Every structure is written in C-alpha cells, then in structure tokens.
Amino acid sequence: MSAVRPKASIKSSLEDWRVQERLGFEFAGTGEHACFYVEKHDLNTADVARGLAHAYGVELVQIGYCGLKDKHGITRQWFSIPTPDDCWRLEMLGVHCIQIERHTHKLRRGQHAANHFDLCVRELGDGGHAAIEKLAEPYPNYFGPQRVSPSNVEQALDWLGGGKWGSDCSGRSRRRGNRRSRKNGRKGWHISVLRSVLFNEVLRLRVAQGNYVDGISGDVLDEGVPTGPLWGRGRSAVTGDAAEIERRALAVHADTCDALEYAGVNQARRRLVVTPRHFEVVQSSEECCELSFQLPVGAYATVMLEHKLDLVDVSKRHE
Numbered sequence: 001m002s003a004v005r006p007k008a009s010i011k012s013s014l015e016d017w018r019v020q021e022r023l024g025f026e027f028a029g030t031g032e033h034a035c036f037y038v039e040k041h042d043l044n045t046a047d048v049a050r051g052l053a054h055a056y057g058v059e060l061v062q063i064g065y066c067g068l069k070d071k072h073g074i075t076r077q078w079f080s081i082p083t084p085d086d087c088w089r090l091e092m093l094g095v096h097c098i099q100i101e102r103h104t105h106k107l108r109r110g111q112h113a114a115n116h117f118d119l120c121v122r123e124l125g126d127g128g129h130a131a132i133e134k135l136a137e138p139y140p141n142y143f144g145p146q147r148v149s150p151s152n153v154e155q156a157l158d159w160l161g162g163g164k165w166g167s168d169c170s171g172r173s174r175r176r177g178n179r180r181s182r183k184n185g186r187k188g189w190h191i192s193v194l195r196s197v198l199f200n201e202v203l204r205l206r207v208a209q210g211n212y213v214d215g216i217s218g219d220v221l222d223e224g225v226p227t228g229p230l231w232g233r234g235r236s237a238v239t240g241d242a243a244e245i246e247r248r249a250l251a252v253h254a255d256t257c258d259a260l261e262y263a264g265v266n267q268a269r270r271r272l273v274v275t276p277r278h279f280e281v282v283q284s285s286e287e288c289c290e291l292s293f294q295l296p297v298g299a300y301a302t303v304m305l306e307h308k309l310d311l312v313d314v315s316k317r318h319e
Contacts, residue, residue: 017073024113031104046159072315146298
C-alpha cells in the first residue's frame with residue numbers, strides 16, 4: 001500500500017451503496033419458519049428485526065437473519081420468523097418484501113455464503129482511478145469500524161467488568177465480578193467486539209512485517225490462507241514465528257484474553273487476507289466509479305476500499 005492514498009468518497013446517496021446477500025443453500029420449501037427476502041433503505045438490520053417481532057407477535061430472539069447489513073444504503077437480506085403466516089405483515093417505511101420461502105430452521109448469523117456489492121465511489125483524487133484497479137488484489141481482513149468503533153469497545157470493556165483497553169492488571173477480580181453483567185442479551189456482541197479488536201492487533205503486526213499474505217512458519221492455514229486468532233478457550237494451534245507474533249501483539253491485552261476464556265467462548269481462527277471475487281469496474285467517469293464485487297462472510301467492503309483509498313464516508317456527516 002502506498003504511503004499516500006488517493007482521496008475518495010462513498011455513500012453520498014443510498015443508491016451509491018447496494019448490497020445483496022448470497023445464501024449459498026436452498027430452502028426446504030416446508031417447515032415452521034417463514035423466510036422473507038427484504039429490501040431495506042436507510043435502516044439497520046436490527047430495526048427491521050424489531051419491526052418483524054412486533055408485527056408477528058414473537059420474541060425478538062426468534063427472528064433469524066444471517067448478518068448485519070449497512071444502514072446507509074439499499075440492502076437485501078433474508079429474515080426468518082417462526083410463523084404459519086406466509087403473508088408480509090410489516091408496515092415500515094423503507095422496507096418491502098421481495099420473496100417468501102419456507103424453511104425447517106431459523107436463519108443463523110454467518111450462515112450465508114457471501115455478500116455482493118454494487119458501489120459508486122465519488123470524488124476520486126489524483127491517482128484514484130489507478131488505485132481502483134488495484135482493489136481486486138488481496139487485502140488485510142481487518143474487522144471494520146462498524147464492529148470495533150471506540151464506543152463499541154468501551155461498552156464491551158464495561159460489560160467485561162471495567163478497566164481500560166490494553167490494561168494488563170489481574171483479571172481474577174474482574175472475572176469474578178462479571179457474572180451479574182453477563183445476564184443481559186448483549187453477551188455475544190460484546191464478546192465478538194473484543195475478539196475482533198484482538199484479531200486486528202495481531203493482523204496489524206503481520207501487516208507491518210509484510211507477512212500476512214503468504215504466511216510464515218507455524219501458521220494455521222485455511223485453504224492455504226494464513227489465519228489469526230479469535231480468542232477464547234483452548235490452546236492456540238500456531239507455532240514458531242506465527243506464535244511469537246501473536247504473543248507479542250497480545251501480551252499487553254493478557255487480561256482481556258483471560259476474561260474471554262472465562263466467558264466460555266472457544267478459540268477459533270479467521271483468515272488474515274481476503275481477495276475480492278468477481279471484481280469489475282462497471283463504469284468509470286469523473287463523477288462516479290461504479291464497482292461490482294463479492295466478499296465472503298465477515299469481510300468488510302469499507303476495509304477493502306480503505307486499503308487503497310483515503311475514504312470519506314459522506315453518510316456520517318448527517319449523523
């Protein structure tokens with residue numbers, strides 16, 4: 001990545017950011033769950049889920065979906081509801097139903113195969129069009145600011161029991177005091193945020209050393225791609241140089257690592273690098289560069305763009 005990235009802007013309008021969920025499996029055609037393929041405008045996934053729970057008279061936890069989609073854009077995704085009713089009941093501005101199916105199971109987070117993006121990048125600075133062409137290259141698979149914003153991290157640490165990010169104070173008293181706060185329904189989210197930040201710490205060091213794409217000795221590979229830790233219980237499978245980098249990156253966060261293990265989540269791995277699929281520059285002009293591409297579950301389009309461009313998210317000016 002060059003030292004100076006060309007400037008660019010995104011999300012100047014809802015039409016500039018279009019996302020479609022790709023499930024990667026077929027519906028059963030029967031079952032207790034009605035599945036609705038929904039297009040939403042300028043709404044969070046959680047907003048729609050709450051509306052559906054109220055419209056169908058079920059608990060919010062019974063609403064299924066595969067992932068959180070961007071608020072500032074036009075996005076399409078599936079929701080599942082345990083109901084015999086195949087009619088679309090939700091009356092909410094900015095939401096409409098495109099397709100209805102039935103399935104035997106509730107949709108689960110991360111169950112889909114990929115997300116397809118059709119984006120418009122505007123206000124490209126000098127060298128911007130050349131940088132756009134390089135977006136098809138592999139990029140660091142960081143968790144994006146939607147997940148690891150300062151406010152999210154602060155809330156997660158507060159849930160964990162207080163303290164500051166990077167503190168290596170003893171985790172014992174914090175862990176013993178956690179059980180009361182973990183009764184709330186945000187446990188999974190807070191754990192996810194903290195694991196994401198720890199993963200980013202490891203990846204940041206790998207990027208700085210220039211060894212996140214091809215891998216090093218001791219790496220755990222996923223179909224030939226190096227991986228980093230999603231922290232939790234269990235012994236890390238990395239050895240050698242890879243283990244030493246993870247130890248160095250996470251040493252100052254030992255307290256958080258310890259508390260995540262106590263929370264009961266099992267250690268997992270995430271790819272350090274992502275390569276966009278079906279990348280295409282659909283149209284390029286001075287006003288707008290239209291892009292089409294597909295990313296696997298958990299990968300962030302904003303992170304991909306920021307690898308080559310100095311982005312301004314116009315939608316945040318109105319928040």
